[in-house]
Amino acid sequence: xxxxxxxxxxxxxxxxxxxxxGAIVMLVSGYDPILGYxxxxxxxxxxxxxxxxxxxxxxxxxxxxxxxxxAFRTGLFNIGVEGQLLVGWFAASYVGIAFDLPMYIHxxxxxxxxxxxxxxxxxxxxxxxxxxxxxxxxxxxxxxxxALHTTNALIKVVSDGGDNTxxxxxxxxxxxxxxESITDYSRLHYGIFIALAMVLLMWFILEKTTTGYExxxxxxxxxxxxxxxxxxxxxIILSMVIAGAFAGLAGAMEALGTFQYAxxxxxxxxxxxxxxxxxxxxxxxxxxVIFGAVLFGSLxxxxxxxxxxxxxxVEIVSIVIAIIIFFVACGYVIRYFLEKxxxxxxxx
Amino acid sequence: MDYVIEMLGIRKEFGSFVANDNxxxxxxxxxxxALLGENGAGKSTLMNILFGLYQPEAGEIKVKGKTVKVxxxxxxxxxxxxxxxxxxxxxxxxxxxxxxxxxNELTKAGMVNIKDAAKKIQKLSEMYGLDVDPNAKIEDIxxxxxQRVEILKTLYRGADILIFDEPTASxxxxxxxxxxxxxxxxxxxxxxxxxxxxxxxxxxDVSDRVTxxxxxxxxxxxxxxxxxxxxxxxxMVGRQVEFKTVKSEANPTDDTxxxxxxxxxxxxxxxKVKGLNLTVRKGExxxxxxxxxxxxxxxxxxxxxxxxxxxxxxxINGKDITNKKPRxxxxxxxxxxxxxxxxxxxxLDFSIGHNIALQTYYQKPISKSGxxxxxxxxxxxxxxxNDFDVRTQGEHTPARALSGGNQQKAIIGREVLRxxxxxxxxxxxxxxDVGAIEFIHQRLIEQRDNGKAVLLxxxxxxxxxxxxxxxxxxxxxxxVDTLLPKETSEQELGxxxxxxxxxxxxxxxxxxxxxx
Numbered sequence: 001x002x003x004x005x006x007x008x009x010x011x012x013x014x015x016x017x018x019x020x021x022g023a024i025v026m027l028v029s030g031y032d033p034i035l036g037y038x039x040x041x042x043x044x045x046x047x048x049x050x051x052x053x054x055x056x057x058x059x060x061x062x063x064x065x066x067x068x069x070x071a072f073r074t075g076l077f078n079i080g081v082e083g084q085l086l087v088g089w090f091a092a093s094y095v096g097i098a099f100d101l102p103m104y105i106h107x108x109x110x111x112x113x114x115x116x117x118x119x120x121x122x123x124x125x126x127x128x129x130x131x132x133x134x135x136x137x138x139x140x141x142x143x144x145x146x147a148l149h150t151t152n153a154l155i156k157v158v159s160d161g162g163d164n165t166x167x168x169x170x171x172x173x174x175x176x177x178x179x180e181s182i183t184d185y186s187r188l189h190y191g192i193f194i195a196l197a198m199v200l201l202m203w204f205i206l207e208k209t210t211t212g213y214e215x216x217x218x219x220x221x222x223x224x225x226x227x228x229x230x231x232x233x234x235x236i237i238l239s240m241v242i243a244g245a246f247a248g249l250a251g252a253m254e255a256l257g258t259f260q261y262a263x264x265x266x267x268x269x270x271x272x273x274x275x276x277x278x279x280x281x282x283x284x285x286x287x288x289v290i291f292g293a294v295l296f297g298s299l300x301x302x303x304x305x306x307x308x309x310x311x312x313x314v315e316i317v318s319i320v321i322a323i324i325i326f327f328v329a330c331g332y333v334i335r336y337f338l339e340k341x342x343x344x345x346x347x348x
Numbered sequence: 349m350d351y352v353i354e355m356l357g358i359r360k361e362f363g364s365f366v367a368n369d370n371x372x373x374x375x376x377x378x379x380x381x382a383l384l385g386e387n388g389a390g391k392s393t394l395m396n397i398l399f400g401l402y403q404p405e406a407g408e409i410k411v412k413g414k415t416v417k418v419x420x421x422x423x424x425x426x427x428x429x430x431x432x433x434x435x436x437x438x439x440x441x442x443x444x445x446x447x448x449x450x451x452n453e454l455t456k457a458g459m460v461n462i463k464d465a466a467k468k469i470q471k472l473s474e475m476y477g478l479d480v481d482p483n484a485k486i487e488d489i490x491x492x493x494x495q496r497v498e499i500l501k502t503l504y505r506g507a508d509i510l511i512f513d514e515p516t517a518s519x520x521x522x523x524x525x526x527x528x529x530x531x532x533x534x535x536x537x538x539x540x541x542x543x544x545x546x547x548x549x550x551x552x553d554v555s556d557r558v559t560x561x562x563x564x565x566x567x568x569x570x571x572x573x574x575x576x577x578x579x580x581x582x583x584m585v586g587r588q589v590e591f592k593t594v595k596s597e598a599n600p601t602d603d604t605x606x607x608x609x610x611x612x613x614x615x616x617x618x619x620k621v622k623g624l625n626l627t628v629r630k631g632e633x634x635x636x637x638x639x640x641x642x643x644x645x646x647x648x649x650x651x652x653x654x655x656x657x658x659x660x661x662x663x664i665n666g667k668d669i670t671n672k673k674p675r676x677x678x679x680x681x682x683x684x685x686x687x688x689x690x691x692x693x694x695x696l697d698f699s700i701g702h703n704i705a706l707q708t709y710y711q712k713p714i715s716k717s718g719x720x721x722x723x724x725x726x727x728x729x730x731x732x733x734n735d736f737d738v739r740t741q742g743e744h745t746p747a748r749a750l751s752g753g754n755q756q757k758a759i760i761g762r763e764v765l766r767x768x769x770x771x772x773x774x775x776x777x778x779x780x781d782v783g784a785i786e787f788i789h790q791r792l793i794e795q796r797d798n799g800k801a802v803l804l805x806x807x808x809x810x811x812x813x814x815x816x817x818x819x820x821x822x823x824x825x826x827x828v829d830t831l832l833p834k835e836t837s838e839q840e841l842g843x844x845x846x847x848x849x850x851x852x853x854x855x856x857x858x859x860x861x862x863x864x
Contacts, residue, residue: 187825210715217706220697227654227684228706231674 006338010331011281011291017334018324025319026312035310040317043305044298047233050305052183054257055192058297060085062195063250064275065282065289065296066202067118071243073206074283075219078240080125080140081247082272083147084118085263088251090151091117093262094158096255106171111181111252118248119241121147126240130233136240144268153262163264174257189257196290198246203286205242215239247272274300277325294323350413352377352540353398353510354431358391365440365741367393368404371566373542373559375509380541382555382572384548384584384779387753388739389750390564395511397544398432400424427509428582430502436494438486441484442800443470445482448501451547452730472503477533492523499530511536511542516550517779528554547586548577561814562586593786595793600629602665604801605651605770610648610660615644620646622825623660633792633802635833636817637809639845644805645687648774651803652684653677653693664770678707685759687805694747701729701743704762708811732761737787750777753784762852771795774805789815809838823847837839 028328033312044054064081071078092114099106125139135168158165174189187267206212218225255262277285278296303317327334353375360368366389375381385391399411400418409416410425418424424431428670438447445466454461454468466482473480475773478496486494495515502510512531516524531541531554543555551558552572560567560583567583605628612621620643627638628634638644649655651662653674661670664680672680686692694703705725708714713724729743736757738751747755756776763771773792777785796802806812812819813833820827821844829844 010359017646157812210710211718212631213702213705213709213715213720217695217698221691221695224693224695224706227674227707228676229478229673 006335009152009230009338010334011283011288011328013064013338014327014331015295015324017327018320021323022316022320026316028317031312031316032310036306036312036316039303039306039309039312040299042301042309047184048158048182049184049186050302052179052186052188054298054301056186056188057301058293059189059191059195060250060253060271060344061258061274061278061293061297062192062289063198063246063253064271064273065278065287065293066198067243067246067250068275068279069282069284069286069289070202070206070246071239072279073213073219074235074239076126076129076230076236076239076243076259077137078122078140078243078247079137079276080122080244080272081250081275082268082270083140083144084121084247084274085251085254085269086144086147086151087121088114088118089255090154090165090251090262091248092172092252092255093165093168094154096172096260097158097165099172100169101171103171106169107174107256110168110256111249114248114252114255115245115249116295118251119245122244122247123237126237126244129240130236144272146266151262155262155264165262167260168256172196172256172285173260174253187258189253190250191253191257194249195253198249199286199290202289206286211238242317247275250275280325281328294322299324350377351375351410352412352544354408354410355394356397356407356408356410358394360390360397360402363819367483367563368397369565371407371561371564372569373566373571375540375542376556377534377540378538379556380535380543380554382543382551382558383561384546384551384558384580385561386546386563386584386783389561389584390750391561392513394561394566395431395542395544397511397828398424399429399511402484419519420458421481425505425507428507429509429511430505430507431511432498432502432513432515434497434517438494438497440487443483443485443486444480444489444497447486447497448482448504452505464693469500469504472500476503476530477539477834477839478530480568490523492519492526495519495527496522496530499534506701508538509540511544513544513636514546514669514779515543516545516547521555524550547578548782551580552577555699560584584781587809593789593814595815595864596797598632598796600632600817601799602630603627603663604630605803606661606663607647607651608661608663610647610650610662611658612643612650612655612662613658615645619658620825621650624822624826625765626820626827628801628803630769630801631796631799632817633815634794635804635806635812635819636822637812637819637841637845638822639805642845644774644822646825647804647822648684648687648772648803651677652772654681671864678768681769683763683766684770685756685763685771685773687774689755689759694755696746698747699744700733700738700740700747700750700758701725702760703747704729704732704743707762728765730760732765735765736761753780756788757784760788760791764795767798770801770803772803772805775807776804777806777808777811785811809841812841813838820846 014037025035026036044051045051064085066080067081091111095110121143125143127137128134128139129136155163155165156203174191175190176190179188214230214235218230218232222232274296278289278292281292281295298316299321303314306312306317307314351374355371355373358368358371371394373383383391393402396417397404400420400423409418445462448469449465454465469482478500480493480496480500515527519527526591545551555572556569558580559569562584569682573641605662607624607626610621611619614620618802624647629840636644646655649656653672654672661668663669664682667680669677690696705714706726715719715721726743733740733743738754738757738761740754762775774786792802792804804815816833818830819833821841822831823845824847
């Protein structure tokens with residue numbers, strides 16, 4: 001068994017173990033796991049509409065996961081995806097409403113506004129980290145709260161005291177008539193292509209460019225990077241800014257695709273925090289993020305069907321998801337057993 | 349003959365790489381047995397097998413005549429084998445006692461019984477003349493003391509057989525002497541010791557017998573009293589080793605590096621370099637001799653742009669580079685083999701190939717308009733690996749996995765291949781074996797013969813005397829004298845390094861011939 005196979009097997013086995021333990025939890029709580037998982041399956045793949053909605057749910061997870069993974073690969077922990085997403089969401093909505101432009105200008109403008117807003121939000125912790133060595137985890141967490149309440153206030157200003165910005169102009173929308181027609185009018189939109197393009201972009205930056213080489217180098221060893229003539233501070237800030245832009249785009253997906261507006265929120269969306277788990281599931285690689293986002297998006301959306309079809313409370317699914325993450329996080333144990341099994345095979 | 353440990357015909361493979369092949373090591377009771385080999389020869393692998401961290405593919409281990417299977421370090425502990433690691437395994441903000449009992453706590457009614465443990469440790473410490481305070485915090489005691497804590501840890505766990513892994517690598521000469529005394533004391537008390545090292549002098553000083561391994565193969569065991577450093581060196585390297593570096597006369601020409609009235613402060617803001625003047629010319633090696641802490645590090649950091657100079661100037665080929673960015677200085681023609689290879693020299697989590705591109709990644713042909721050309725990185729890496737004899741499984745191996753000597757060769761390869769006008773080599777041979785040292789010295793001399801300037805910083809007088817064409821003695825942030833190696837002696841240098849003034853009779857050639 002090559003290293004590659006092991007790397008793929010670990011998350012797969014984690015998912016299976018997670019589902020098994022989840023089944024036990026359902027049994028113990030007096031529900032039928034087979035019925036439950038059938039409902040879950042139907043919730044994800046049951047019909048064209050479910051599939052469309054599942055992919056729609058995956059889209060922001062992809063970008064949130066990329067944001068965390070990118071920062072992590074360069075030695076930073078971006079807990080601020082949630083806040084960056086919220087400011088991106090607002091920025092995209094605002095541009096979508098306030099301007100009336102031809103689509104080929106308006107839509108890119110709104111998307112870029114979201115990316116810039118997220119980048120700007122992440123710039124602050126990056127700057128503080130680079131110049132004053134303030135830990136980015138603390139700053140990004142605090143920036144989440146600031147983002148939540150600031151965007152709420154701004155939405156009130158924009159809507160004259162209302163709690164919703166109103167629907168964006170069609171010229172800024174990612175809505176897809178084609179997707180609607182094939183998925184029975186689900187909210188699936190063109191944003192999935194943007195998200196996948198960003199996966200490619202992350203891979204390209206990290207693996208192909210001198211910038212990526214510098215970012216990784218600074219992430220691993222600041223001193224050697226300085227010795228090699230790299231600008232360490234610039235790279236720390238750049239890393240946060242790129243991560244923030246990914247998160248801002250996740251906000252644009254919600255603003256321009258799923259919801260078509262921004263509304264006052266009582267709390268966080270959770271997408272940003274789930275992004276941490278997505279990145280973890282995907283071992284912080286671009287391809288892995290796709291895996292993590294698909295898993296997360298599917299479970300989150302499919303779970304909504306479990307109360308309807310099987311009468312199982314949605315909390316059970318949260319537990320199953322948590323158990324899967326738990327097994328991935330201690331993937332070391334699974335790796336250990338795989339390698340042991342491997343050795344036995346070789347010995348024979 | 350009663351052996352306490354016998355490792356017979358040990359073989360260990362990592363994939364297709366054979367780390368140990370047919371190695372036999374027999375440790376007698378009450379002896380200090382040295383295990384000698386080059387960096388990367390497989391010494392650590394062999395000891396990790398004995399300590400239960402690796403399982404051998406072939407061979408047998410006997411402890412006190414009985415065949416055993418050491419499946420993990422706990423088994424080794426139970427067999428009375430203790431290891432004093434090169435990199436200490438201590439919790440910095442715990443006390444000595446807390447560190448020693450960690451994982452093996454004495455308890456009284458469910459509570460850790462620190463008091464009794466401390467008493468026991470005090471007793472052990474006295475018995476072996478270790479002089480360790482059981483209540484001191486690790487972060488407050490010297491490196492030499494920390495090592496004694498490691499020794500106590502093994503004794504506390506009842507070890508009879510102690511493995512010392514490169515114990516002198518981070519010690520001062522004074523501490524080395526003390527360690528040797530401690531080892532002799534341990535033997536008197538009936539312990540047996542395996543000493544892993546590549547320092548021939550130590551082997552001659554303390555060991556009873558020596559087992560030599562070369563490139564993973566067991567070469568044999570010799571009795572220390574019946575051998576000499578020359579023989580050991582050639583057994584280890586597999587050929588004759590020249591201790592005296594052969595080189596022709598230097599032909600220095602124009603000034604390359606000129607340092608004028610330089611003042612540099614350390615990280616606390618205290619001046620460490622105090623109005624220093626220095627010149628290195630094309631075609632010569634200038635060695636800086638001095639005791640650690642007299643401003644050497646700050647001097648080199650200021651020249652290379654890693655630290656700001658407070659006053660004075662530095663120039664390369666007449667071009668002022670004072671307080672320029674490191675990259676500007678590199679591009680002005682400076683190559684730098686840094687003092688701390690793990691901190692500055694390498695990105696340990698990068699592959700060795702990526703590390704070799706560290707100084708040139710942004711230039712053609714390694715990259716073009718921001719896009720890396722990893723094929724060219726590969727070619728460059730292969731060239732360094734081949735030309736500089738970097739022993740690695742391949743360019744994709746993480747730098748962390750290489751032995752110290754091979755890491756250093758990779759850094760030197762990277763810097764020398766750029767063919768800098770000035771090559772700064774700070775402690776280039778620290779922790780390396782004689783074979784690697786010889787190789788590195790030759791490379792420095794080659795640079796010089798090609799008409800380049802070389803600035804060598806070393807704490808080893810031998811090295812300074814052997815390699816340099818001129819020696820500048822640094823004391824308290826100033827060059828107190830510049831001498832020619834053949835016109836001075838270690839005694840004279842030693843006095844100068846200790847701050848003894850003398851009436852200089854040798855012209856301070858380099859220091860007065862500034863080109864304005």
